[in-house]
Amino acid sequence: MSGVVASTERAGIAKSAVLRRLPLLLVGAAFLGVLLAMPHTGPLFAWAFPGTIPPVYDRGSFVALAASHLAIVGIAVGAATFCGGAAAIVVTRSWGASAAPPVQLITSVGQSFPPAAVLAVLVPMVGFGAVPTVLALFAYGLLPITENMEAGLRAVPAPVKEAAAAMGFSAWRTLLLVELPLAWPQAFSGILTAIVVSLGTATIGSTVGALTLGTPIIDGLVTNKPGFVLQGALPLAMLAVLKELAFARPRR
Numbered sequence: 001m002s003g004v005v006a007s008t009e010r011a012g013i014a015k016s017a018v019l020r021r022l023p024l025l026l027v028g029a030a031f032l033g034v035l036l037a038m039p040h041t042g043p044l045f046a047w048a049f050p051g052t053i054p055p056v057y058d059r060g061s062f063v064a065l066a067a068s069h070l071a072i073v074g075i076a077v078g079a080a081t082f083c084g085g086a087a088a089i090v091v092t093r094s095w096g097a098s099a100a101p102p103v104q105l106i107t108s109v110g111q112s113f114p115p116a117a118v119l120a121v122l123v124p125m126v127g128f129g130a131v132p133t134v135l136a137l138f139a140y141g142l143l144p145i146t147e148n149m150e151a152g153l154r155a156v157p158a159p160v161k162e163a164a165a166a167m168g169f170s171a172w173r174t175l176l177l178v179e180l181p182l183a184w185p186q187a188f189s190g191i192l193t194a195i196v197v198s199l200g201t202a203t204i205g206s207t208v209g210a211l212t213l214g215t216p217i218i219d220g221l222v223t224n225k226p227g228f229v230l231q232g233a234l235p236l237a238m239l240a241v242l243k244e245l246a247f248a249r250p251r252r
Helices: 002-040 042-048 062-091 094-109 115-126 132-152 159-166 171-208 215-223 228-249
Strands: none
Touching: 002 062, 002 228, 042 228, 062 094, 062 132, 062 171, 062 215, 062 228, 094 132, 115 132, 115 171, 132 171, 159 171, 171 215, 171 228, 215 228
């Protein structure tokens, strides 16, 4: 009898988990469907916006634009996580405490200027394309990642680290096996913040030649094709909903 009850409880838990993920799965499927269907909506946009030739953005597939958008964000946030995490580890060690002020200054610089200004400064140095966008997103992601990682490491109780040392753990082993796992929830919060901000900010990278979901919008604004603007705005709006559904539970 107890086995039947346990099996029923497990089935209920599994069903509840599926129901919680259902909105995310539905929006994700709709997002992919829009990307795949967009090239076939020519008649609809030709009717809605007569005189626009071509009626649908055709300089690249929407799937490729979305993949490039996500890749730019992934590379920037990944690099910011590595560098920001390393900086947080250094400033929380006794031998690296003196580096805290310059680290704080450097990580704050990226947040001091609007994204468009950062791109304007980077383009003459590195050229057009994805590179200045990645660098701008990297600079924007450093502050939340570094601050949250540092806060998480400083919140590890001293008795826990002392117990690890008493068990014979070296300083680096204590960091890897004790401090980082305990600091991870706080650090992950900073990473999520960087991802959420970068997914939206990456759109303006299209102004300097990066391929993102903002590319049809910029092209439509430049060439006075409102249909292109709508075609870029729709998947971007769905991506915004998707990221909220994906990251709402981890933030809680």
